[in-house]
Amino acid sequence: MDTLGFTTHDHGHCIAQALSSAEETCAEQGLQLTAQRRRVLEILLQEHRAMGAYELLDVLRSEGQGAQPPTVYRALDFLVTNGFAHKIERLNAFVACAHPGERHAPAFLICKGCGSVAEMPSRDIARAVREAAAGLAFEVSRMVIEAEGACPSCREARA
């Protein structure tokens, strides 16, 4: 058990589950989860934190691959496009999706104390965004919702 997303869970299980979910989704939709793409997703799942593209690149290189930036960015593009990972715009970094399979507008909490990132429920937020946009006759296709602040343990440490 590790501490993740501000809570505790069985991380090995969560990795395996996310990977098989991705495989399943790819099979259903005719997408190719190639070795590169799978490896990048695995790294994101294992680390379970927001990682920069060049940080991922370093991991690939440490594994003996002579990888270059486009390799990583292509894999990330695939993963993000198909909902297996998300980009945290505020951090220029990427995380594995915490709810693979469910269609959702991702929303994140970013702790400024410890740098951890968690995905939060976004239903009500997404609705509020669509409503505000509709008021200006704007049609929303994608949202960036990121909140910075203090996670429970950093709040406690601070008090």
Added chain:
Amino acid sequence: MDTLGFTTHDHGHCIAQALSSAEETCAEQGLQLTAQRRRVLEILLQEHRAMGAYELLDVLRSEGQGAQPPTVYRALDFLVTNGFAHKIERLNAFVACAHPGERHAPAFLICKGCGSVAEMPSRDIARAVREAAAGLAFEVSRMVIEAEGACPSCREARA
């Protein structure tokens, strides 16, 4: 009258108003709206769109200043910190604040068709974000809320 924020208004007036609002706020709070800072804010107000830091730099240089990147980033840092401008994380770009003076969590609409950016009402969205975060015992200090999609005129053009 120009078309801005998906609606029409008197742009000269809006620039003058925003500048005097900034001056007033700075006077009240002991902040220095120096020539550089004021000039960057003016450019953002005049262009009334999201601009990259290097785009602003080009404008300054075209005016004969031998400016360097840090000059622009420092001015932007001041403007963003004090609420006179906002950063659009999705675009790595900056816009003048559309509601200077009012304390608010900025929220943006980004049209993928024409690239225009508008600030939208964020009260309900901000509340939804704080509530979702509170459910995870997370304390929010800052939010990034950006919706991508199609603005009214691009929707019409598409139809």
Added chain:
DNA sequence: CGAATCCTGTTATGTTATAACACAGTGGTG
């Protein structure tokens, strides 16, 4: 005056991301 603070100038560099082109594998079609 001297010290502290804030702002600016300047050089260099770090970090993030993509363009462009070559080529290999796969699968369909005549």
Added chain:
DNA sequence: CACCACTGTGTTATAACATAACAGGATTCG
């Protein structure tokens, strides 16, 4: 089979975004 289209990868180079670090000028205040 020969051909083509499509998708994915490798590689080189460069674009775009951002900051570190240090020097110096201006202002204020004791």
